Amino acid sequence: MHAIRSATEYVQALTGLEALMNARPGRPEEERLDLLGRMADAYEREHLPMEMPARLKR
Amino acid sequence: MSGAVDHRGGWLEVERLYREASRCRRCFEQLGLQPPTIDIAQPRWVGPHYWTSDQRVLILMINPGSGANRLDGADLRMRNALHEFRDGRAPLREILDRQVDDMPRWGRGRFWGFFVGDLGLSMDQVAFGNIAWCATSDNSYPRRMLSACLDLFTARLVKLLQPTHILLSGAATHQFRARVQESAPNAHVEPVLHYADRRGREVRAAEVARIRALLSSR
Numbered sequence: 001m002h003a004i005r006s007a008t009e010y011v012q013a014l015t016g017l018e019a020l021m022n023a024r025p026g027r028p029e030e031e032r033l034d035l036l037g038r039m040a041d042a043y044e045r046e047h048l049p050m051e052m053p054a055r056l057k058r
Numbered sequence: 059m060s061g062a063v064d065h066r067g068g069w070l071e072v073e074r075l076y077r078e079a080s081r082c083r084r085c086f087e088q089l090g091l092q093p094p095t096i097d098i099a100q101p102r103w104v105g106p107h108y109w110t111s112d113q114r115v116l117i118l119m120i121n122p123g124s125g126a127n128r129l130d131g132a133d134l135r136m137r138n139a140l141h142e143f144r145d146g147r148a149p150l151r152e153i154l155d156r157q158v159d160d161m162p163r164w165g166r167g168r169f170w171g172f173f174v175g176d177l178g179l180s181m182d183q184v185a186f187g188n189i190a191w192c193a194t195s196d197n198s199y200p201r202r203m204l205s206a207c208l209d210l211f212t213a214r215l216v217k218l219l220q221p222t223h224i225l226l227s228g229a230a231t232h233q234f235r236a237r238v239q240e241s242a243p244n245a246h247v248e249p250v251l252h253y254a255d256r257r258g259r260e261v262r263a264a265e266v267a268r269i270r271a272l273l274s275s276r
Contacts, residue, residue, distance in 0.1 A: 014201055023229045025249040025265075030232060037233030040201060050088055050206045
């Protein structure tokens with residue numbers, strides 16, 4: 001698996017995560033869930049930042 | 059990784075963080091999500107002896123429920139209490155005490171049955187948290203909501219609580235394992251089955267034994 005490079009790949013990753021919502025700890029699907037989660041994290045941090053609410057800005 | 063921590067100030071910081079979160083409307087304003095009756099961030103239980111326990115166990119779940127299936131008006135009462143907390147008219151402990159009184163009814167008793175009955179945890183000594191702190195009206199929790207709340211609030215809560223063990227309850231939380239570990243580099247972060255997992259008694263018994271062994275080995 002490689003880093004998520006586009007919005008399409010990001011959506012595919014989300015679909016992949018959704019399909020793993022029955023993963024059991026210690027099983028191979030759990031490792032895939034962890035990996036996909038890390039990839040989605042990286043993409044979100046770079047491409048999908050959310051604005052901090054004005055009332056919470058410090 | 060064990061030993062009680064100096065908790066002076068810890069409670070105040072946790073209370074301040076929960077109050078700050080109670081003013082956040084980000085996901086409702088930016089992601090188009092609709093709030094349910096409890097339309098505000100929901101603090102989660104921190105036991106009164108959590109800080110002084112040798113083993114500080116934090117259980118992280120994915121999100122609070124919408125309360126839509128409650129017919130007893132508890133969600134309305136909790137919303138009002140949370141608004142008072144947000145406005146500084148009620149202390150965090152009052153919210154948490156209401157919560158623990160209600161817990162035996164959560165998940166039709168399965169929540170209490172799993173954590174207290176099966177795992178033998180003492181509510182006085184454990185803490186709970188959610189990745190996302192607000193419920194939504196249709197129980198939809200897009201990953202961006204979870205991710206944003208984790209960055210803005212949950213990661214800070216984890217740092218403040220200084221857990222020795224973090225149990226990630228349910229697969230939806232497991233995808234955030236790496237980020238939770240970043241917030242608590244010295245904690246043992248363990249993905250576990252959701253308390254209401256329906257894969258049968260055998261699977262549940264094996265999971266209970268696994269978690270018990272994990273908690274007793276450190």
